[in-house]
Amino acid sequence: MTSPVVTGAVESYVAAFDELSSTAALPAGPQSIRRAAFDRFATLGFPTTKNEDWHFTSVAPIAEEEFTLVTAKSGDVKRSDLERFMFGTSDWYTMVFVNGRFAPELSTIAKRPSGVTIRDLASAWNQAPGTTDRIGRLASYDNNAFTALNTAFMYDGAVIEIAKDTDVERPIHLLYVTDATAAKTMMHPRNLILVGRNARATLIESYVSTSDAMYLVNAVTEVSVAEGATLRHYKMQREGRRAFHVGTIEAHQARDSHYVSFSFATGAELSRTNIYATLDGEGCGATLNGLYMVDGEQTCDHQTQIIHAQPNCFSRELYKGVLDDRSHGVFNGKVYVHPIAQKTDGKQTNKTLLLSDTAHMDTKPQLEIFADDVKCTHGATVGQIDQTALFYLKSRGIDRALARRLLTYAFAADVLETIEVEAVREGLEQMTLERFV
Amino acid sequence: MSLLVINDLKASVGEKPILKGLSLTVNAGEVHAVMGPNGSGKSTLAQVLAGNPAYEVTGGSVEYGGRNLLEMQPEERAQAGMFLAFQYPVEIPGVSNAYFLRAAYNEIRKAHGQEEVDPLEFADLMEEKLRLVDMDSSMLSRSVNTGFSGGEKKRNEILQMAVLEPRLAILDETDSGLDIDALRIVADGVNKLKRPDNATIVVTHYQRLLNYIVPDFVHVLANGRIMKSGGKDLALELEAKGYDWVIEPRGEAA
Numbered sequence: 001m002t003s004p005v006v007t008g009a010v011e012s013y014v015a016a017f018d019e020l021s022s023t024a025a026l027p028a029g030p031q032s033i034r035r036a037a038f039d040r041f042a043t044l045g046f047p048t049t050k051n052e053d054w055h056f057t058s059v060a061p062i063a064e065e066e067f068t069l070v071t072a073k074s075g076d077v078k079r080s081d082l083e084r085f086m087f088g089t090s091d092w093y094t095m096v097f098v099n100g101r102f103a104p105e106l107s108t109i110a111k112r113p114s115g116v117t118i119r120d121l122a123s124a125w126n127q128a129p130g131t132t133d134r135i136g137r138l139a140s141y142d143n144n145a146f147t148a149l150n151t152a153f154m155y156d157g158a159v160i161e162i163a164k165d166t167d168v169e170r171p172i173h174l175l176y177v178t179d180a181t182a183a184k185t186m187m188h189p190r191n192l193i194l195v196g197r198n199a200r201a202t203l204i205e206s207y208v209s210t211s212d213a214m215y216l217v218n219a220v221t222e223v224s225v226a227e228g229a230t231l232r233h234y235k236m237q238r239e240g241r242r243a244f245h246v247g248t249i250e251a252h253q254a255r256d257s258h259y260v261s262f263s264f265a266t267g268a269e270l271s272r273t274n275i276y277a278t279l280d281g282e283g284c285g286a287t288l289n290g291l292y293m294v295d296g297e298q299t300c301d302h303q304t305q306i307i308h309a310q311p312n313c314f315s316r317e318l319y320k321g322v323l324d325d326r327s328h329g330v331f332n333g334k335v336y337v338h339p340i341a342q343k344t345d346g347k348q349t350n351k352t353l354l355l356s357d358t359a360h361m362d363t364k365p366q367l368e369i370f371a372d373d374v375k376c377t378h379g380a381t382v383g384q385i386d387q388t389a390l391f392y393l394k395s396r397g398i399d400r401a402l403a404r405r406l407l408t409y410a411f412a413a414d415v416l417e418t419i420e421v422e423a424v425r426e427g428l429e430q431m432t433l434e435r436f437v
Numbered sequence: 438m439s440l441l442v443i444n445d446l447k448a449s450v451g452e453k454p455i456l457k458g459l460s461l462t463v464n465a466g467e468v469h470a471v472m473g474p475n476g477s478g479k480s481t482l483a484q485v486l487a488g489n490p491a492y493e494v495t496g497g498s499v500e501y502g503g504r505n506l507l508e509m510q511p512e513e514r515a516q517a518g519m520f521l522a523f524q525y526p527v528e529i530p531g532v533s534n535a536y537f538l539r540a541a542y543n544e545i546r547k548a549h550g551q552e553e554v555d556p557l558e559f560a561d562l563m564e565e566k567l568r569l570v571d572m573d574s575s576m577l578s579r580s581v582n583t584g585f586s587g588g589e590k591k592r593n594e595i596l597q598m599a600v601l602e603p604r605l606a607i608l609d610e611t612d613s614g615l616d617i618d619a620l621r622i623v624a625d626g627v628n629k630l631k632r633p634d635n636a637t638i639v640v641t642h643y644q645r646l647l648n649y650i651v652p653d654f655v656h657v658l659a660n661g662r663i664m665k666s667g668g669k670d671l672a673l674e675l676e677a678k679g680y681d682w683v684i685e686p687r688g689e690a691a
Contacts, residue, residue, distance in 0.1 A: 387491070392527035395487050396541035397515035397548065402624065406532055406540065410580075415532025 009063040016069040024071040024155045037151035044145040046394040056330040056362040057301040061366040067186035075099040075179045089425040094173040100187030115166030119155040138249040146246045150220040154190035164196035171202040183213035197349035198228040205281040216244045223251035239267035248274040253421035254283025263290035276305040284313040293435045295324035305334040307340040317348040320415045337369040338390040447496035455481040456497035466633045471657040473658035474680045479640045483609040487521035503655030518604030528582040535577035566599040570626045587614035595626040607638045612646035624649030644676035658682040
């Protein structure tokens with residue numbers, strides 16, 4: 001199906017994998033999953049643009065780079081360095097990871113309410129094998145080289161369990177930060193989020209950097225939302241400007257559950273975010289929203305996939321993007337409706353604002369509907385700044401730069417309004433206003 | 438020195454010439470009405486003065502406050518005290534009226550080397566301005582012109598004018614679409630903003646608005662030129678007799 005870009009690209013990971021098995025060994029079960037995943041990665045190789053899922057984005061810059069794997073703790077990040085990534089709050093349950101490794105001294109998870117279990121994966125392998133056994137059941141690596149690579153190198157991350165009927169009021173924040181010492185390294189964070197029956201929780205997953213070093217973050221988050229439960233899941237991709245970021249979220253929903261996702265992407269030289277939700281019970285709802293804003297030579301790719309596997313579910317999807325300079329945006333929204341998934345109600349919208357003549361957007365809705373009694377719509381637009389509105393603002397004394405910022409903000413306003421955590425919404429509103437200064 | 442001196446101004450939209458040699462002088466303290474039939478170039482004049490890039494100036498000159506207006510960006514014109522009340526105010530969903538007004542107010546202050554005002558100070562200022570156009574403060578939290586009725590949009594234009602306190606205000610068909618009560622509120626607002634050091638150009642098709650905003654001069658614009666100028670009585674004469682008698686019979690009737 002796919003052929004490796006460069007044979008050498010895969011070769012260079014072999015040594016790293018062999019070393020990992022000795023320095024960061026896992027119990028036998030997970031160790032064999034790692035092995036199988038690595039073998040799969042070696043077979044798949046990095047995807048090329050001949051692969052339909054990667055048609056618009058070349059990962060050659062990642063494949064051609066040699067990254068060092070670091071599993072030991074590293075970095076010099078202080079609490080004060082993290083303030084600007086905290087959305088002005090101090091009462092969230094925050095797990096900080098520095099260069100891929102859990103940093104308990106920077107984290108604030110001591111006083112968590114009953115029903116909430118938060119573990120770092122590196123400890124959980126031995127402390128909670130019953131839970132870590134579930135890793136790999138949701139995120140399939142058969143056809144996804146990056147998920148295979150993550151699974152082969154998985155070691156640290158977050159393991160969150162919300163017990164049934166628990167309503168977690170404050171958000172849980174996974175803050176992955178890299179600093180200058182992460183230059184030329186690769187990190188493969190692995191998260192497992194289990195939301196019990198009728199529980200409610202909010203998860204924020206941030207990927208940020210305090211430096212402009214070149215590095216690779218290849219994260220995988222597996223999410224299980226049990227019957228009647230609700231998870232709000234905000235992903236913030238604010239990597240350094242020279243970074244590579246691949247982030248995959250796979251969510252599985254049981255009946256009457258709700259999964260609400262928001263993907264904010266503004267950093268990295270090349271980023272790919274995959275958000276996959278499987279609605280595997282009746283009465284589910286999935287909301288996948290997102291906002292991407294890039295400039296310079298950045299590439300920002302989103303692939304979403306909503307699988308309607310059961311009847312009477314709805315999905316709503318609104319992705320908006322703003323591209324400046326010579327940046328490149330990609331949106332591929334897949335919706336599968338299985339033959340038995342009658343009464344599916346799906347709506348997908350992707351809108352992109354181009355701020356320059358040289359920015360480029362590829363948008364590809366992809367609906368595959370095998371049931372006959374469904375309501376599914378999709379729409380995509382790519383446009384430029386409304387000259388009438390621009391002139392109106394200028395005629396009031398507002399200069400071109402501020403007018404552009406205001407219209408960018410105005411463009412993104414409706415998708416930002418869907419964010420239910422006020423601090424996050426206000427933080428992103430401010431970032432939107434200040435993104436294209 | 439005159440505030441605005443337009444000399445032999447020519448302008449086109451695309452290939453189509455609209456203004457064909459228009460001259461007009463406006464001094465501080467004066468109210469000028471520019472009247473004329475549809476398609477005569479009234480709105481084009483307003484848009485060209487405000488600097489709309491969709492219109493191309495092909496000849497003539499415009500001096501504003503001693504500066505060459507045609508070389509100024511739209512925002513520079515606004516910062517220098519020019520204000521156009523749009524015939525069709527633009528909706529900007531997602532930006533609150535309060536944010537928009539404060540941004541405009543601060544940009545103009547910045548251009549004059551003054552300190553920006555914070556949201557609280559600005560709210561105090563707004564209270565007084567809202568009274569002037571009989572608007573409720575709830576209008577401030579709504580998106581700019583979005584979902585506003587025709588009358589609300591026009592009042593919102595006059596509210597902006599009240600906040601920005603222009604030296605030269607150009608009202609483009611501000612009376613269109615207004616019922617008599619809204620017309621009175623809008624006209625009252627404009628009259629209260631009148632000062633000896635500012636001037637107003639009222640662009641209108643009908644004489645109606647001029648019952649409330651009394652002009653010092655009335656000009657009839659047709660076929661891209663001013664055909665006739667006079668005092669406020671000219672407007673009444675036009676109302677009674679129509680435009681045909683002042684317009685040279687050139688070309689076919691529409």
